[in-house]
Amino acid sequence: MRVVIARCSVDYEGALQAHLPLATRLLMVKADGSVLIHSDGGSYKPLNWMAPPCRMTELTPDEEETEQGVESVWLVRHGKREDTLRIRLHEVLSDTSHDLGVDPGLVKDGVEAQLQALLAEHISTLGEGYTLLRREFGTAIGPVDILCKDSSGATVAVEIKRRGDIDGVEQLTRYLELLNRDPHLAPVQGVFAAQVIKPQARVLATDRGIRCVTLDYEALRGMDNAESRLF
Known part of the structure; x- marks a missing residue:
């Protein structure tokens, strides 16, 4: 550089x-x-x-x-x-x-990585009839956290954050644009999942047809009986 x-x-x-x-x-x-x-x-x-x-x-x-x-x-x-x-x-x-060498890439923090693993394990949190296809589904601009199918068989891409802001919605939007070019996957819907979703991010996601899901980390871990709140 x-x-x-x-x-x-x-x-x-x-x-x-x-x-x-x-x-x-x-x-x-x-x-x-x-x-x-x-x-x-x-x-x-x-x-x-x-x-x-x-x-x-x-x-x-x-x-x-x-x-x-x-x-x-x-x-x-x-x-x-x-x-x-x-x-x-x-x-x-x-x-x-300066020669920076080969970058190892972004390593997600523990809570976010655990959220992804837990949601993949309990994919029905997103809705009855959901089935997991793959975690870390690769695209030309990076991996989608979770790729799954809903009860109707439609493909769904899920982006997971601890705190959901506008940048996260933009990131998922870019993934959806690429995924929808693949005739084997299209049409692909988007789900933006986070422990907390900022109001501006929720408005932007809704405007783009992306569903927002608020995740309860402790409930996913099975430490209480509260259900994840879906919005």
Whole structure:
């Protein structure tokens, strides 16, 4: 990974146009070719980015850019669309590269992993007649926590979280989009299951036709007789 801190401006052209005026920012170039532009704020989300497949070329600034104080230009082109990022570097404060090696991937915490195992064992928690197909069903963007069938034989994808927020709903939405491309599985319905589901996540899920299920961890473990609450 290449990490650069520089005073720069950024112009994006594609489905829309966007401009970041001159400021000091963090630029990241990852091994997969993606380029991300961050500010010192806004949590984890970049101000702008280009996802792979894309290619970055470092150019000499043109005459007008040189007059404006531009020292170098990064031109990032998407491999399948006409989208481009033009990053004009006025001053490079730091430029380092690091080999991060092979990442082992995200390891879910104990409670979430146990929720998945317990729900798979007691899949009828989702409804009478549900049957388990597979845990950690692989897709091109990651594994779906649980793939099962409902009482009518329709395929259901289940995403499990301890605390269900909007990001979890977005993640399940992406899985459903991929799964529904497979004629052997489609149509695939979605279930968003968590111990606590935030109101905004519930609204978004409902709007997208995704059913929300609130899980009782202790009940699933058999430590009490309370039934999981279905919404």
